[in-house]
Amino acid sequence: MSARPMPGLTDRLSVAGRVVLAAFGGYGVAALSTALFALALPLPRSEAVSTGTLASFAIMAGAVVWVFSARTLRRAALVLGVIAALLAAGLWLAGAFSPMVVP
Amino acid sequence: MSHAPRKSFRQSMAWLHTWSGLVVGWVLFAIFVTGTASYYRTEISHWMRPELSAPTADPATAATRAAAFLGRTMPDALAWSVKLPTAEHPTAEVYWWNNPAGPYHHALLDPATGEPSQARDTKGGDFLYRFHFELSLPPVWGRWIVGICAMILLVSLISGIVTHRRIFADFFTFRRDRSAQRGWLDAHNVVGVLALPFHLMIVYTGLVELGPLLMPWGVKAAYQDDILAYYAETGIMAAGRKPAGQPGTLMPLGEIVARATAAHGEVPEVVMVTGPGDAAASVTAFFEEPPGLAHLHPQIVYAGDTGAELSRTGDVAAATRTGAVMIGLHEAHFAAAPLRVLFFICGVMGAATIASGLVLWTVARAPKGADPAGFGLRLVRILNLGTIAGLPTGLAAYFLANRLLPLDLVGRADWEVRGFFAGWTLAALAALLYPKARAWPAALGVAALAYLAIPLVDALTINETRFLGFDAAMLAVAMLLALGARLASRPRRQMRAAQPNRSRAVEA
Numbered sequence: 001m002s003a004r005p006m007p008g009l010t011d012r013l014s015v016a017g018r019v020v021l022a023a024f025g026g027y028g029v030a031a032l033s034t035a036l037f038a039l040a041l042p043l044p045r046s047e048a049v050s051t052g053t054l055a056s057f058a059i060m061a062g063a064v065v066w067v068f069s070a071r072t073l074r075r076a077a078l079v080l081g082v083i084a085a086l087l088a089a090g091l092w093l094a095g096a097f098s099p100m101v102v103p
Numbered sequence: 104m105s106h107a108p109r110k111s112f113r114q115s116m117a118w119l120h121t122w123s124g125l126v127v128g129w130v131l132f133a134i135f136v137t138g139t140a141s142y143y144r145t146e147i148s149h150w151m152r153p154e155l156s157a158p159t160a161d162p163a164t165a166a167t168r169a170a171a172f173l174g175r176t177m178p179d180a181l182a183w184s185v186k187l188p189t190a191e192h193p194t195a196e197v198y199w200w201n202n203p204a205g206p207y208h209h210a211l212l213d214p215a216t217g218e219p220s221q222a223r224d225t226k227g228g229d230f231l232y233r234f235h236f237e238l239s240l241p242p243v244w245g246r247w248i249v250g251i252c253a254m255i256l257l258v259s260l261i262s263g264i265v266t267h268r269r270i271f272a273d274f275f276t277f278r279r280d281r282s283a284q285r286g287w288l289d290a291h292n293v294v295g296v297l298a299l300p301f302h303l304m305i306v307y308t309g310l311v312e313l314g315p316l317l318m319p320w321g322v323k324a325a326y327q328d329d330i331l332a333y334y335a336e337t338g339i340m341a342a343g344r345k346p347a348g349q350p351g352t353l354m355p356l357g358e359i360v361a362r363a364t365a366a367h368g369e370v371p372e373v374v375m376v377t378g379p380g381d382a383a384a385s386v387t388a389f390f391e392e393p394p395g396l397a398h399l400h401p402q403i404v405y406a407g408d409t410g411a412e413l414s415r416t417g418d419v420a421a422a423t424r425t426g427a428v429m430i431g432l433h434e435a436h437f438a439a440a441p442l443r444v445l446f447f448i449c450g451v452m453g454a455a456t457i458a459s460g461l462v463l464w465t466v467a468r469a470p471k472g473a474d475p476a477g478f479g480l481r482l483v484r485i486l487n488l489g490t491i492a493g494l495p496t497g498l499a500a501y502f503l504a505n506r507l508l509p510l511d512l513v514g515r516a517d518w519e520v521r522g523f524f525a526g527w528t529l530a531a532l533a534a535l536l537y538p539k540a541r542a543w544p545a546a547l548g549v550a551a552l553a554y555l556a557i558p559l560v561d562a563l564t565i566n567e568t569r570f571l572g573f574d575a576a577m578l579a580v581a582m583l584l585a586l587g588a589r590l591a592s593r594p595r596r597q598m599r600a601a602q603p604n605r606s607r608a609v610e611a
Contacts, residue, residue: 049326050423050426057314065119
């Protein structure tokens with residue numbers, strides 16, 4: 001790699017940050033959206049779960065592409081965080097976090 | 104390298120494509136090669152068990168005999184499963200287990216006697232099939248690693264498409280003589296783009312196959328993690344009944360097979376007995392997928408004690424059916440011979456895309472003049488050589504071990520697998536010791552010789568005309584590898600001519 005400038009520590013940390021954010025943030029957003037689809041889609045329960053699971057990998061891929069294309073790591077984290085918070089709020093409204101009543 | 108994220112969208116995607124492809128490229132290559140070989144899993148298994156030919160008993164009799172064997176072996180099992188003999192699979196393949204987490208015990212039974220088959224002990228094509236998604240690791244670990252690699256491949260494909268926006272213009276460009284780097288880039292683009300629909304399909308459907316493991320959150324949220332309830336409600340599986348907790352007697356399994364055959368109009372593929380020793384045992388008959396793309400096996404559940412029908416699968420709704428079609432596309436059971444060849448070629452192109460991408464990474468970073476190669480570059484070169492040339496040699500060693508190991512060797516099937524890993528490791532190590540300039544031709548040449556040896560050894564040991572197709576295929580692989588060795592040994596004059604217009608591969 002003789003022709004390339006050596007990246008500085010800040011750059012390396014920023015790349016590492018994006019990798020971590022893409023992996024865990026991307027998976028988190030995909031997982032939250034799958035759960036929300038499963039509970040909130042106006043379909044029979046089984047169909048809602050299937051739809052959520054099928055879509056989840058596209059959602060994760062989209063999140064990863066976003067993390068690596070955002071102008072800064074901070075911006076990438078902020079947007080992903082807001083989306084995750086909205087999904088979690090939706091899940092809370094759908095009753096995912098209330099104690100389960102076994103029918 | 105790390106400045107990329109501050110550049111344009113396309114440049115950041117180029118960076119992402121380069122690095123995401125690199126970090127999992129070697130595992131992906133192994134996944135593609137073994138997965139592509141799995142399109143011919145049945146044929147490989149036939150070749151590896153030359154003792155077997157046509158089944159010698161009807162399915163119902165074979166089922167009753169298999170149940171007798173299983174009743175002696177593990178009467179208190181959680182479940183037994185019996186794959187009934189057919190012309191394609193001449194033995195009754197049985198599994199039994201008393202813990203859902205395993206171990207899953209396995210045997211091939213001779214349908215004529217109900218005793219373990221006398222065919223040589225081998226994992227056959229199933230080893231390659233399982234390696235494709237478990238990598239010979241504990242199943243959950245292997246599947247997670249393969250799932251993560253598949254996700255990274257999906258990201259790599261998307262970023263590769265963005266990077267390579269001039270898909271159609273570049274498709275008709277093959278600048279082999281401009282420079283080594285151009286040549287590799289064009290080769291990577293041709294095999295990548297030509298089979299792009301296949302690549303996208305195979306990676307997404309592969310993720311869907313592993314969906315319940317990788318993304319269980321929908322099932323957790325809506326079914327409190329009860330995946331069997333989800334399968335029953337979608338219509339993927341017919342519901343059984345709860346165990347009674349007291350011992351009972353199972354009726355002859357052959358009678359249930361006969362009932363299922365009469366009810367559905369065809370012989371079931373598999374019968375599974377849940378709680379065989381329990382008074383409330385249930386027997387599920389799984390039938391072959393009806394014609395079409397969807398991977399959905401119709402099922403009928405019978406009471407194990409009376410043979411009365413308990414339930415059966417019904418219609419499957421749109422979203423679940425979509426997922427089943429994806430799985431069907433991935434496994435290609437629906438594909439008749441010509442389409443299967445096309446899938447196989449696409450799989451080979453997938454492996455070639457990965458291999459050319461990995462080589463391109465090193466060619467684009469080759470030091471100029473007398474600069475020493477850095478540690479990273481040397482490591483990638485070593486892994487490339489060890490994987491791209493080593494894995495095919497390992498596969499050849501697996502097939503050769505099948506013919507050459509003594510038939511009465513204890514743990515023979517495991518020794519064949521050790522032959523696979525030994526062949527792979529030795530080929531990789533030997534390639535390392537060679538001088539860099541001759542390592543590729545030498546490694547590919549050794550692999551070619553190993554494949555050439557397969558038909559010869561087969562002719563000397565078994566020599567049956569029904570295996571000519573397999574032997575011819577091995578000969579074809581040998582020729583391809585020999586061609587690769589020859590190409591790799593050509594003098595590198597283009598490299599020198601290419602110095603002035605050297606540019607980063609990903610910015611093409």
